[in-house]
Amino acid sequence: MSDKPFTIYVVEDDDWYRKLLHHNLTLNPDYRVEVFNSGEAFLKQLKNKPDIVTLDYKLPDRNGEELLKEIKSYDPGIEVLIISEQNEIETAVKLLKAGAYDYITKTEDIRDRLLNVVQHIRKNSSLKTQIQNLQSEVERKYDFQSSIIGQSAPMKKVFQMMEKATTNNISVIVNGETGTGKEMVAKSIHYNSDRAKKPFIAVNMSAIPKELAESELFGHEKGAFTGAANRHAGKFEQAHGGTLFLDEIGEMAPELQAKLLRALQEREITRVGGTESVKVDCRIIAATHRNLLEEMKNGKFREDLYYRLFGLPVELPPLRDRDKDIIILAKYFVEGFCKDNGMAQKTFSKDALKKLMAYQFPGNIRELKSIVELSAVMADGDEISAEDISFTQADPVTDIFDEQMTMRDYELRIVKMYLKNHDNDIKKVAQLLDIGQSTIYRMLKREEEQQD
Structure with missing residues (x-):
């Protein structure tokens, strides 16, 4: 919370009532209370931004409604309590609509009413401060350079694309x-x-069963299906004003793709079992490990949805293509793990780092994190050795030589390993191995013929 004391300004021209309000409010030692006998005197100190202003509705020099508008125009966060001798419902409603927090009449129970309202405002103020602090922590946590670790050339390109994505609302894939x-x-x-x-x-x-996917995205009405006891807001409604992240978009069933396309085009959804259209405003970020262009060509992904989603492309490189980022990430993960578990900080030996650099990491960053954390547990001293590092599966580079094969078989094994690691992207594998795409097709076709 802020070190600034909780401040209340009392604006009241009646001397007796001004002293009464001051006395009641200062019964709480946590409140700093200042009093003013005119609107003009108060406005000169408005720059100090009090937390609450108790405002006499009928001041001799200023109209209470005008003062309320000036306060809210200067800082909407300042709460205003209107204090009035008149119990006029129409006036109270008008002032509440203009931004007043409450309308309190000068009656015998004003003390209790005033203190309760002020206490309520203070609790809300404390909650708002906590939320703002948490929001600031979240924003710091997801700062590019602190949330995504890497200095390699491929990651610098990723950061550039992410930077562009923050300046507009274009869809991101x-x-x-x-x-x-x-x-x-x-x-x-x-x-x-x-x-x-x-x-x-x-x-x-x-991760969503196909029969529940539509309800999960668009929500459902009460009684829409067995078990739908209440109306349920879907992910689109929950993300209103913010961002909807559709992970593994390539796994979406064709019939749901059509409904998603309509939602994106019309910016509205219809809950399952309902007829009413609900306007939604959310930015779409989609992600996939598949090649959507190939999926589209093969008829597994709608062409119109593909072009609707395809805005700003962010291509995340696999860990094996990120050079010394492996070392940077390994050190980052071991430091965090040791700190979180109250362990003495551990470092990697040169042999341990060489072993990490030689591994292909088919599970990428997620796998590296698990391997590093296990190695920290296995290490007896302050240094993690190569023997402390164990991989969940055999190293494909060394395992490939365990059998005696012909050169042609070795070539095929290497090509298939690369295809597996690159989602069967033949064009990319051809570039990495510096061979023609037709060569890869011939090798795979030859293997099929041999199996037949």
């Missing part, structure tokens, strides 16, 4: 293998954009 940090990229874009104070809602399309 994040492509990368499993474990590369696609959701972290989406969160970082959201929390560094002008939608940061609105919700970030994530939904993994591969």
Whole structure:
């Protein structure tokens, strides 16, 4: 919380009533109370931004309604309590609509009413401060350089694209293998954009049963299906004003793709079992480990939805292509793990780092984190040795030589390993191995013929 004392300004021209309000409010030692006998005297001190102003509705020099508008125009966060001799409902409603927090009449129970309202405002103020502090922590957490670790050339390109994404509301498609940090990229874009104070809602399309996916995205009305006891707001409504992250968009069923396309085009959804259209405003960030262009060509992903989603592309490189980022991330993970578990900080030996650098990391960053944390537990001293590092699966580079094969078989094994690591992207594998795409097709076809 702020060190600034909770300040209340009392604006009242009646000397007796001014002293009464001051006396009652100063019974709480946590309140700093200042009094003013005119609107003009008060306005000169408005720059100090009190937390609450108790405002006499009928001042000799200024109209209470005009003063209320000036206060709210200067700082909407200052709460105003109107104090009036008249119990006029129409006037009270008008002032409440203009931004007054409450309308209190000068009756015998004013003391209790006033103190209760002030206490309530203070609690709300404390809650707002906590929320703002948490929001600031979240924004710091998702700062590009602190949330996404890396200094390699491929990651610098990622940062450049993310930076562009924060300045507008264009749709973003994040492509990368499993474990590369696609959701972290989406969160970082959201929390560094002008939608940061609105919700970030994530939904993994591969984790939702097909029969529930429509309800999960668009919501449902009471009685829409067995078990629908109440109206349910879907992810689109929950993300209103903020960002909706559709992870593994390539796993979405064709019939749901059509409904998603309509929602994106019309900016409105219809809950399952309902007829009413609900307007929604949320930025879409989609992610996939699949090649959506190939999926589209193969008829597995709608062409119109593809072009609707395809805005700013962010291509996340696999960890094996990020050079010394492996070392940077390993040191970062071990430092965090040791700190979180009250362990003495551990370092990696040169052999341990060489072992990490030689591994392919099919599970990418997620796998590296698990390996590093286990190695920290296994290490007896302050240094993690190569023997402390164990991989969950055999190293494909060394394992490939365990069998005696012909050169042609070795070539095929290498090509298939690369295809597996790069989501069967033949064009990319051809570039990495410096061979023609037709060569890869011939090798795969030859293997099929041999198996037949």
